[in-house]
Amino acid sequence: MEEREMRYFVAVAEELGIGRAAQRLGIAQPPLSRALQRMERRFGAELFDRTPRGVVLTRPGEVLLRESRAALAAIEAAERRTRRAVEGPEALALAVKAGTGAEQLATLLDAYAAEPGAARVDLVLTEFGETETALRDGRADVGLLHLPFEGTAGLDHLAIGAEELVALVPSGHAVAQNSSTTTAEVAAVLPPPRWRGPDGQVPDGPGPVVRDQVQLVHLVALGRTAAVVPAACARSAATAGVAVLPLRDAGPVTVALAWPAHGTSRAVRDLVAVAAR
Numbered sequence: 001m002e003e004r005e006m007r008y009f010v011a012v013a014e015e016l017g018i019g020r021a022a023q024r025l026g027i028a029q030p031p032l033s034r035a036l037q038r039m040e041r042r043f044g045a046e047l048f049d050r051t052p053r054g055v056v057l058t059r060p061g062e063v064l065l066r067e068s069r070a071a072l073a074a075i076e077a078a079e080r081r082t083r084r085a086v087e088g089p090e091a092l093a094l095a096v097k098a099g100t101g102a103e104q105l106a107t108l109l110d111a112y113a114a115e116p117g118a119a120r121v122d123l124v125l126t127e128f129g130e131t132e133t134a135l136r137d138g139r140a141d142v143g144l145l146h147l148p149f150e151g152t153a154g155l156d157h158l159a160i161g162a163e164e165l166v167a168l169v170p171s172g173h174a175v176a177q178n179s180s181t182t183t184a185e186v187a188a189v190l191p192p193p194r195w196r197g198p199d200g201q202v203p204d205g206p207g208p209v210v211r212d213q214v215q216l217v218h219l220v221a222l223g224r225t226a227a228v229v230p231a232a233c234a235r236s237a238a239t240a241g242v243a244v245l246p247l248r249d250a251g252p253v254t255v256a257l258a259w260p261a262h263g264t265s266r267a268v269r270d271l272v273a274v275a276a277r
Helices: 003-015 018-025 029-043 059-087 102-113 130-137 183-189 213-221 231-237 266-276
Strands: 048-051 054-057 091-097 120-126 142-147 155-163 165-170 227-230 242-246 253-260
Touching: 003 018, 003 029, 003 054, 003 059, 018 029, 018 054, 054 059, 059 130, 091 130, 091 266, 102 120, 102 155, 102 266, 120 130, 130 142, 130 155, 130 253, 142 155, 142 266, 155 266, 165 183, 165 213, 165 231, 183 227, 213 227, 213 242, 227 231, 253 266
Parallel strands: 091 120, 091 142
Antiparallel strands: 048 054, 142 253, 155 253, 165 227, 165 242
């Protein structure tokens, strides 16, 4: 497959319509339709079910969408990393969500900075679920992930710490009067927030769509949602209207340093070696 074909297919799959995809791509509909037909002939299967309202992915189409996104992200990552190498001395782009592994990260960066020949470390602040994407598309060389909330497919990783999970609930709710709670009780308080996944999609559900910790805390204070989060992320929740409760039935989550499994630079290898020590 050519890169152009993958971009055509992804546009139609995301827009769920050839007309909207053609407009997004800046091309006419007939050549886009012909390109899709050629792809379906090549695979010997339909990638879309055509309906009066647009198109729906078939099972082979769902597989191709997942693989095409990964391939296009790899192409973009190669370009970004090469441009960074061209533009100046080697530096590390480290992606992290606000509050994630703050203590571990500070210790790691101090130890790495003391190493002979240490590269400059530029922080890339990400939203929930975006760190994993930044590692795949080349915006970041390394990143801190919360496992198992974030995925490590295609990434190498090293556990560098752990954080307890806590509950964020509206302070006016009856559950907030308890000294601790359970995940089931939190789920019964209000609909959980809906975070955008690494593929850019938001799951269905009654809870509000949330992009970052600031939005989450605000929505909890307004009584629109309740959530389970790592303890470090809850430090920003110290505001009126939000109660932070320990969980009796949830173990800690792992804070991991992650990096792409292929083509790691000397700076990445050195940082990982410091983290391992």
